[in-house]
Amino acid sequence: MNMKPLSAKELEYIADSLSNEDLLIKQCTAGALSCTNPQITQVLMHQAQVHQSQYQALLNCLQQHQALAPTQPQG
């Protein structure tokens, strides 16, 4: 896949998304543990795992762009 260096904006979006996913992992887990309805518990439990993999995907995206990033500010 065609890769370009991350823009400052993209980096901000990825960082914001990581914090959103982190919150959702915790929210889904807390919800699943305190919920008394079995169907909702099951959905939340599963979604907590999906958010974990989304978090990892965002981290991987950062890692893939590390090598392309300049170390000095560009004009």
Next chain:
Amino acid sequence: MYAQNQQFMPDEDLAYTVLADLKRVTREYGTAATESVCPSVRQQFTQLLNTTLAMQGELYTAMSQQNMYSAASPALRQEIDKQMKEYQQTQQKTNQFLQQKKSAQSQPSPQAWGYQPAPQWPSYAPQNMGHAGQQPHSSTGQHTPGQYM
């Protein structure tokens, strides 16, 4: 698990806080995808958008099945009629306008600069809930919540 009376919040409130966040995050992924420069980042955000949207749908469906979410009341037939008529007129006027403009000047042919239309939506449709999509996954055939990856 807490006993019912020790619960921090009622079930529907717990589920609703997650649902509200999924709605918010869906919007943010949409914005992030439209503002991405790098094609691989755009693709990543698009995929996250589709998956998050599917999860929001899944949770909403579960909540409505458990009577935790009352859907908005249906629009009246005469209201739909009114909007439909109005926008059929708009469509007609726009088409006339386009005809006039197009016949007034010669247009460049699309081939001139190698234009390729964007793919139609189903070619990048997310894995849907409840039935098998394009990707191979659990062969059991039973519904497990959320197969969107």
